[in-house]
Amino acid sequence: MAKLKKRRKILYSLLLILFLVGLVPLLISDWMLIQINRDVLETNQKILQQNVAASLASEISIFLERFIEQVRNITLAVETSLQRGGRTSSMMGSDSYEILESYIKKYAHLRKIFLLDNMAKGIQAGYTFSDxxxxxxxxxxxxSARQGKEYLSRPRTLAELQETVVVFSYPLIPQREIMGVVSAVVSLSPIQxxxxxxxxxxYTIYTVDDRGYLFAHSNPDRALAQEDMSSVKLVQEFFKAKGKTSGTISFKLPTQNKSRNMVGTYVPIANVGWGVFIQVEQRLAFYSVIVMIKQTLFWGLIVCGLVIIVGIIFARKISDPIQKLAKAAHSFGKEGFSPVVEIKAKNEIGQLAETFNFMTEEINKYIEKITNAAKQNRELFIGSIKMISAAIDEKDPYTRGHSDKVTEYSVAIARNLGMSEEEVYKVQVAAALHDVGKIGINDEILRRPGHLTPEEYELMKQHPLKGAYIMTPVEQLKDMIPGMLYHHERLDGSGYPQGLKDDSIPLMARIITVADTFDAMTSERPYQESMDPERVIKYLFDWIDVxxxxxxxxxxxxxxEKGEIVVDFKKEEEKK
Structure with a gap:
């Protein structure tokens, strides 16, 4: 090969590299800036939602504690009146009724008060409704109050009053003995x-009870409907936390047209199992984040565009030769191993083209040598396998040629199963060596003309294991060993050596099993007469899946049926 000429440096390539060195740090810094600002803004938004929800939960908890305390005060006032009167019958008297009426007027959110004795008889004051x-x-x-326990019901919408209420009951104990119950129906309109x-x-703000039903909502109409919100991802997360912790998550909210990406916060209301929820679409919650990202990307893209334009101007003179070389390299192997690149550049690109052409010339020489050697090696390998299988068959005069026929049948089956040529080759080798383990079986057992004794049959059953053991050291046969080892397994698990079932038996072994059986039944053996191939095939179909x-x-x-498997049945008949 002629001596390579000295060529000029790729000055323009170096200039392009300099631009890239300046561009990459810019992109990295922009990306880091976006991530940092995005994290800060998103965190601030979540903290804001968390604070608002926590504030609402606290105020609702205070309201509930306040009205519970009011019911306790009513109970205390009745107890004081009863103690002063000295007679239990005064529970139904005018004094008790006046107490109830006074509290109805005093507390605007009280809708009805009941004063009942232990027989559930008593008086009531307040609004009239039926539910x-x-x-x-x-x-x-x-x-519950009869047992000395306080009771707080779930929220309930009263259609007559067009508002949501709860029931709170408290035991009446004027003389250290439960004498009745005070129950109040309280409006939750302050929460609404x-x-x-x-x-x-x-933003959507709402509260749900311990079942996931609405009782207050930023849209009052939805609150009155008491919708079941338990299917909403945000409410489900609240229940997973068992009403003990708060949290903020991103989730999808299904709608009629499509799902909306949301950011939601949940905070439990103390001691009641209810929760406060705030949710908003991500595009609104993170609007400032989106604006920041757009602006950063806009200016970043402008700078990138300028850098790219300048880079293209400087790189144009070397881009064409590089493209030619890249195209030749891309086609290398796909369209043969001898592409020639003609580049007249007087720099490193031209030198690289000459080197590339020299490389393809040398590679072609080596490929031709390797191809010939590989072909010879495979032929030698297959020949060796055929010699081994022939030697095995010669040990038993009744199975002479058995391995060749099993190999032929196995290859035909594999091809009709649509297996690749590489897989067919593996089946071919495994089938040829499927009985190699018989080398380790006593000749007297192999040559016995009649049926084997149980002890002899157990020894014969060892030949798959022996064959696998013999061939394991040969690295090239590791993919074929399963076919040799498991060709006597049966789908119902009755085979040997491991009693495998169904798909746990490799396909290669299942192919050899059928081919082995087909040849054995269509061949003359001392313990059986050869059978017609079609009868054998029927037998095989009778035992499928078993x-x-x-x-x-x-x-x-x-x-x-295609004639790829041919059995000379007449010849077998003549052997008889």
């Missing part, structure tokens, strides 16, 4: 008012 659920809550409250006052455009794989047997039939 079966409230009646059931009153009954539960009565039973709190949420309405905190309403902000785009002994044989249905797909493999079908592939055998297909190969037989």
């Amino acid at each position: 079966e659920t409230i009646d059931e809550y009153l009954r539960q409250g009565f039973e 008012r709190l949420i309405t006052e905190r309403r902000v455009s785009g 002994k044989y794989d249905a797909r493999v047997v079908a592939a055998l039939l297909k190969a037989y």
Whole structure:
């Protein structure tokens, strides 16, 4: 080869590299700036939602404690009146009724007060309404208070009053003995008012009870409907936390048209199992983040564009030769191993082209040598395998040529199963060596003309293990050993050596099993007469999914019908 000429340095390539060195740090700094600012802004937004929700939960908790304390005060006032009167009958008297009326007027959120004795008889004051659920809550409250326990019901919407209420019951103990119950129906309109006052455009604020039902909402109409919100991801996370911890998550909210990406916060209301929730679309919650990202990307892209334009100007003179060389390298191997690149550049690119052409010339020489050597090695390998299988068959005069026929049938089956040529080759080798373990079996057993004794049969069953053990040291046969080891396994687990079942038996072994059986039954043996191939195929179909794989047997039939498997039945008959 002629001596390579000295060529000029790739000055323009160096200039381009300098631009890249300046561009990459710029992109990295922009990306880091976006990430830092995004994290800060998103964290601030989540903290804001958390603070608002926590404030609402605290105010609602204070409201609940306040009205519970008011019911206790009513109970205390009744107890004082009864102690002063000295007679239990005064529980139903005018004094008790006046006490109830005074508290109805005093507390605007009280809708009704009941004073009941232990027989559930008594007096009431306040609004008149009818609701079966409230009646059931009153009954539960009565039973709970009779046992000396306070009772707080779940929220319930009263259609007549167009508002949500709860029932609170407290035991009446004027003389250290439970003499009755005070129950109050309390409006939750103050909670609804709190949420309405905190309403902000785009944000949804609501509260749910311990079942996930709404009882207050930034849209009052939805609160009155008491919607079941338990399917909302945010509410589900609240229940996973068991009402003990607060949290902020991103989630998808299904709607009629499509899902919306949301950011939501949940905070438990102390001691009642209820929760406060705030949710907003991510595009609104993180609007400042989106603006910041757009501005950063806009200016970053402008700078990148300028750098790219300058780089293109300086790189144009070397881009064409590089493209030619890249195209030749890309086609190398796909379109042969002898592409020639013609580049007249007087720099390192031209030198690289000459080197590339020299390389392809040398590679072609080596490939030709390697191809010939590989072909010879495979032929030698296959020849060696055939010699081994022939030697095995010679040990038993009744199975002479058995390995060759099993190999032929196995290859035909594999091809009709649509296996690749590489897989077919592995099947071919495994089938040829499937009985190699018989080398380790006593000749007297192999040559015995009649049936084997149970002890002899157990020894014969060792030949798959022996064959696998013999061939394991040969690295090239590691993918073929399963076919040799498991070709006597059966789908129902009755085979040997491991009693494998169904798909745990490798496909290669299932193919050899069918081919082995087909040859054995169509050949003359001392213990059986040869059978007609079609009768054998019927036998194989009769035992599919018990002994044989249905797909493999079908592939055998297909190969037989196409003439790819030929059995000289007449010749076998003549042997008889």
